[in-house]
Amino acid sequence: MAFGRLERTEGARPISDINVTPLVDVMLVLVVILLVTAPLMASSLRLDLPQAEGAQPSDTPRFVTVGLDAAGRTFFNDQPVTPEQLAQRLAEAARQGADTEVQLRADQAVPYGRVVAVMGAAQKAGLNRIGFVAEPGSR
Template sequence: MAFGRLERTRTDAPMSDINVTPLVDVMLVLLVIFILTAPLLTSAIRLDLPKAESAQAGEAPLAVTLVVDGQGQIYLNDKSILLPELATQLKAVASHRPDTEVQLRADQSVPYGRVVEVMGAAQKAGLSRIGFVADAPVAMPAR
């Protein structure tokens, strides 16, 4: 070392790798959001279906879903509809495919007369295959 000269230390080369940790963090957060919201997208109409023991129903080749909620409001394939409009929509479905099955989901608090009105509209339209959807009963623990 000479007088007045300082030693120079070699500096490290700049890092040229991509840091993927923030990308992985963002992707995991999005994955959790999709996992939490996916079950909410299946059916937005909340019903208290009656309980019944039965065998699992087979899938119909083509089916439309009719829902009658607790207030008596009718939904065709998760879209609100009035009874006169329901008849015309079901007639259009029956003219296209007469073997279409109607899957009827009715809240257990709905008066029976309202359910019969909806069934009558389906039968007048020419759809005679009507299936009632119910929840399986909750099993009681053995004592």
């Protein structure tokens, strides 16, 4: 015992803390993959639809155009007409189909009363679908 005391060294101690960094890295990669693929999955829906005779698209919608210019003239399908002729042509269009749409094109300078008179003539003829046509505005 003269040579000294022998000491035992302790071995490696187990790590009791969990290293969370790799777990967070993997989760972030999975989130990025999910964010990238989710929109692709929603827009690429492929369906094999059944076939049916009644599923044919209907005829193109019917419409007539009525124009009012700044000079006070009235046009039906780009043909100048008098108010009496306009009423007759609107009635003919209503006889061809009650779902016919009247596309009303009026100049900015046309008084509101004239526009209302044309709308009234269309409704009197039996055409209740009236669309107002305008130019797209500039941004």
